[in-house]
Amino acid sequence: MAYKISSDCVACGTCMGECPTGAISEGDIYVIDPNVCIDCGTCADACPSGAIAPEE
Numbered sequence: 001m002a003y004k005i006s007s008d009c010v011a012c013g014t015c016m017g018e019c020p021t022g023a024i025s026e027g028d029i030y031v032i033d034p035n036v037c038i039d040c041g042t043c044a045d046a047c048p049s050g051a052i053a054p055e056e
């Protein structure tokens with residue numbers, strides 16, 4: 001399992017600075033590499049748009 005960024009992302013970049021493993025990269029919206037994410041939840045807590053949640 002990994003965290004996933006939804007279309008609610010407004011590309012503010014807050015999560016990228018918070019991720020301890022550098023799993024988040026910039027695109028049209030931000031994306032999380034599931035192979036690098038350690039499921040810590042830091043990004044979800046930091047996201048002002050509530051766009052990040054654990055993948056089902």
Ligand code: SF4
Nearest residue numbers: 019037038040041043
């Ligand atoms: Fe990075 Fe943690 Fe978010 Fe995974 S859950 S992308 S490791 S901040």
